[in-house]
Amino acid sequence: MELRKINDYTWEIPKEGPMRVPAIVYASEKLLETVKKDQTLQQAKNVACLPGIQKYSYVMPDGHQGYGFPIGGVAAFDLDEGIISPGGVGYDINCGVRLLRTDYREKDISAKRRELLTEIFKEVPAGVGKGGITKLSRSVLLEILTKGAEWAVENGYGTKEDLLLTEENGRMKDADPSYLSSRALERGIPQLGTLGSGNHFLEIQKVEKIYNREIARVFGIDEEGQILVMIHCGSRGLGHQVATDFIELMENKIGTKGLPDRELIHAPIKSPLGQQYYKSMCAAVNYAFANRQMIAHWVRDVFAKVLGSSAGMRQIYDVCHNVAKIEKHRINGQEKLVCIHRKGATRSFGPGRSEIPEIYRPYGQPVIIPGSMGTASYILVGTKEAEELSFSSTAHGAGRVMSRHEALRRFRGEQIRDQLLARGIELQSTSLKGVAEEASAAYKDVDEVVRTSHEVGIGRLVAKVVPIGVMKG
Amino acid sequence: MPVRTRVNQGKKFVYLDHPADAKFQAFGRTLEEAFGQAALAVASLMWEPEQIKKTKRRTVLVQGRDLEQLLFKFLSEILYLFEAKGFLLASARDIKIFKQENGYSLEAVFEGDNYNNSYVIFGEVKAITYHDMIIRQNDEFLIQVVVDM
Numbered sequence: 001m002e003l004r005k006i007n008d009y010t011w012e013i014p015k016e017g018p019m020r021v022p023a024i025v026y027a028s029e030k031l032l033e034t035v036k037k038d039q040t041l042q043q044a045k046n047v048a049c050l051p052g053i054q055k056y057s058y059v060m061p062d063g064h065q066g067y068g069f070p071i072g073g074v075a076a077f078d079l080d081e082g083i084i085s086p087g088g089v090g091y092d093i094n095c096g097v098r099l100l101r102t103d104y105r106e107k108d109i110s111a112k113r114r115e116l117l118t119e120i121f122k123e124v125p126a127g128v129g130k131g132g133i134t135k136l137s138r139s140v141l142l143e144i145l146t147k148g149a150e151w152a153v154e155n156g157y158g159t160k161e162d163l164l165l166t167e168e169n170g171r172m173k174d175a176d177p178s179y180l181s182s183r184a185l186e187r188g189i190p191q192l193g194t195l196g197s198g199n200h201f202l203e204i205q206k207v208e209k210i211y212n213r214e215i216a217r218v219f220g221i222d223e224e225g226q227i228l229v230m231i232h233c234g235s236r237g238l239g240h241q242v243a244t245d246f247i248e249l250m251e252n253k254i255g256t257k258g259l260p261d262r263e264l265i266h267a268p269i270k271s272p273l274g275q276q277y278y279k280s281m282c283a284a285v286n287y288a289f290a291n292r293q294m295i296a297h298w299v300r301d302v303f304a305k306v307l308g309s310s311a312g313m314r315q316i317y318d319v320c321h322n323v324a325k326i327e328k329h330r331i332n333g334q335e336k337l338v339c340i341h342r343k344g345a346t347r348s349f350g351p352g353r354s355e356i357p358e359i360y361r362p363y364g365q366p367v368i369i370p371g372s373m374g375t376a377s378y379i380l381v382g383t384k385e386a387e388e389l390s391f392s393s394t395a396h397g398a399g400r401v402m403s404r405h406e407a408l409r410r411f412r413g414e415q416i417r418d419q420l421l422a423r424g425i426e427l428q429s430t431s432l433k434g435v436a437e438e439a440s441a442a443y444k445d446v447d448e449v450v451r452t453s454h455e456v457g458i459g460r461l462v463a464k465v466v467p468i469g470v471m472k473g
Numbered sequence: 474m475p476v477r478t479r480v481n482q483g484k485k486f487v488y489l490d491h492p493a494d495a496k497f498q499a500f501g502r503t504l505e506e507a508f509g510q511a512a513l514a515v516a517s518l519m520w521e522p523e524q525i526k527k528t529k530r531r532t533v534l535v536q537g538r539d540l541e542q543l544l545f546k547f548l549s550e551i552l553y554l555f556e557a558k559g560f561l562l563a564s565a566r567d568i569k570i571f572k573q574e575n576g577y578s579l580e581a582v583f584e585g586d587n588y589n590n591s592y593v594i595f596g597e598v599k600a601i602t603y604h605d606m607i608i609r610q611n612d613e614f615l616i617q618v619v620v621d622m
Contacts, residue, residue: 240621405491434596
């Protein structure tokens with residue numbers, strides 16, 4: 001496959017055959033080597049063939065093979081001629097990250113670190129096998145799907161300020177839960193307020209390095225050693241079922257003929273089915289926002305109980321990693337509304353965008369990039385250049401390089417836990433097997449991913465944080 | 474008319490390397506056996522099916538426009554029953570696949586138990602995918618599936 005070097009971090013797959021636009025891959029030489037080993041590049045080409053795609057099919061620096069779209073795939077579609085694809089969002093709709101600051105420093109909590117983690121583990125249900133906090137009624141669930149994190153705040157989980165510091169203010173207004181199947185609702189009822197398993201985690205972190213003090217301060221990050229809390233989870237089984245349902249509905253309506261990959265099934269965004277998926281996806285996004293809102297509330301409760309106060313635990317931001325949105329972008333010199341798919345990518349709006357919280361508007365939005373379990377995570381800031389370079393998007397994480405199966409062969413959960421402890425990281429998990437699967441050696445080097453984002457200019461470094469306590473579902 | 478029916482014996486599936494998710498191949502002398510083994514392969518990513526008591530039975534009925542969709546929906550049943558009903562699959566038996574005018578239908582009995590604290594859940598499968606899905610007959614039936622984890 002032809003891959004043209006544009007600069008040290010930008011590679012183009014020229015338009016050929018059925019591709020409607022070229023593809024652009026953002027990767028260092030080192031990252032590109034791993035990208036070449038799987039189907040990422042072919043998947044980026046497949047996306048470039050979809051109707052109504054604008055400018056380029058993009059792959060972010062953490063790109064790796066997905067199903068249909070690559071993970072780290074970003075594509076924008078014309079609203080008249082374009083499509084919407086459940087595979088372009090992913091099964092875990094609004095898998096995302098919420099980050100809380102605190103006024104605590106490492107020395108304030110080091111004696112109580114284990115207790116904090118144990119209490120968090122008690123308060124925040126992992127939800128694997130066991131349900132969430134309450135048996136929800138269907139009517140309450142429908143309200144949550146409509147109102148997202150707003151519902152949670154109205155019901156005593158967190159503050160109105162949290163909503164202002166959440167992407168979309170914690171609520172996608174186009175949500176219409178009436179299109180969700182009863183199966184999706186049934187999967188959603190027992191799992192509200194649960195973290196989930198797999199790559200999802202909750203971490204107590206400390207700031208290790210600040211790259212940009214001015215912007216860090218705006219975000220609420222004051223100095224090295226400051227304690228933060230990161231929550232990484234999504235829309236749970238409800239979102240997975242929405243994706244599963246609409247893939248089937250679209251197959252039955254449109255058929256799978258001519259698709260290079262069945263997971264690329266899509267519907268015209270203007271069509272009734274395209275709209276039904278979009279509105280259902282928005283409802284699942286809202287479920288995930290409510291979920292993270294509740295979990296953040298419990299974390300604050302635990303801090304208050306164990307350390308005496310949760311004052312100062314302001315939310316830095318809450319970002320989506322798997323989503324489709326209608327956004328305004330400049331294309332060929334003209335502003336237009338497009339449907340952006342970000343599958344394993346973070347929005348990275350720069351200064352001036354009206355969608356981002358007022359306090360961040362002069363600087364750009366916080367971009368939160370979790371590493372793998374037990375490794376560094378990063379806070380970046382969105383840039384003006386990203387509008388031109390990637391439809392205001394950047395990476396979302398480390399990206400796996402080793403299969404779960406291989407990780408299980410190579411690592412033992414106990415050994416990973418002991419190694420983390422030796423590095424000063426406490427771990428609480430429902431399963432040591434799950435710990436082995438998520439071993440950080442099974443992931444790409446997140447440092448290289450964020451460095452690439454910074455060099456390309458689609459998200460610039462603000463701070464590096466490292467975990468001191470990890471809860472894995 | 475059923476293609477063929479038989480009860481599963483032994484474990485006939487393997488996991489393959491896949492960078493992001495889990496990929497497996499399941500085998501069977503009949504298509505039904507391969508479907509049953511695929512069900513065990515999915516369940517084994519979350520719990521140990523052989524440790525689940527067979528105290529409950531659930532009848533599963535699915536339809537698909539083709540065999541791939543039939544498999545996708547059949548395996549998705551395991552996730553739905555676990556998350557919505559707390560049901561843990563121990564084995565899928567009495568699987569019957571029928572060719573119909575516009576696709577296929579399947580009926581099966583899932584044996585297993587409802588979740589309780591004595592069971593260990595060590596993984597979570599988010600969804601079944603069509604990515605790299607294969608359903609093929611050589612000497613034996615071969616099924617390959619990638620699941621999102």
